[in-house]
Amino acid sequence: MKWLFLVIAGLLEVCWAIGIKFSEGFTKFIPSIFTIIGMIASFYFLSLSLKELPLGTAYAIWTGIGTVGTVILGVILFKEPIDLIRLICIGFIVIGIIGLKLVSPH
Structure with missing residues (x-):
């Protein structure tokens, strides 16, 4: 369950990061x-x-998880640029996430 909770937390981080953009500096109530x-x-x-x-x-x-998800949704929702260098950097983050999971004693 601990890993499931962590994944949920990361996905919710994506949600609130994207929400900040939609809130326009917390000027939009909903x-x-x-x-x-x-x-x-x-x-x-x-x-x-x-x-x-x-x-x-x-x-x-x-x-x-928050970083990778936010970058992906930024590209999809806000037409943010994506290029090879950004993809490589995101790939390193994903490799780091996988590596930390694999070497975790829990």
Whole structure:
């Protein structure tokens, strides 16, 4: 369950990061509410995973999922540029996430 909680936390991080963009600096009420709820839920699930996972591993994977997901949705939703160098860098993050999971003693 700890890994499931961590994945949920990472996906919720993507949600609130994208929500910040839609809230336009917290000036739009409904997107701001969803963003805040996403933040709280993301931190809650991260805290559940931290009951059993090492802090450094969990935090790195949480931010990695958030980073990769936010980049992907940024390209899809906001037409942000994507090029080979960005793809390579995202690939390194994914490799890091997989590596941390594989070497985690939990």
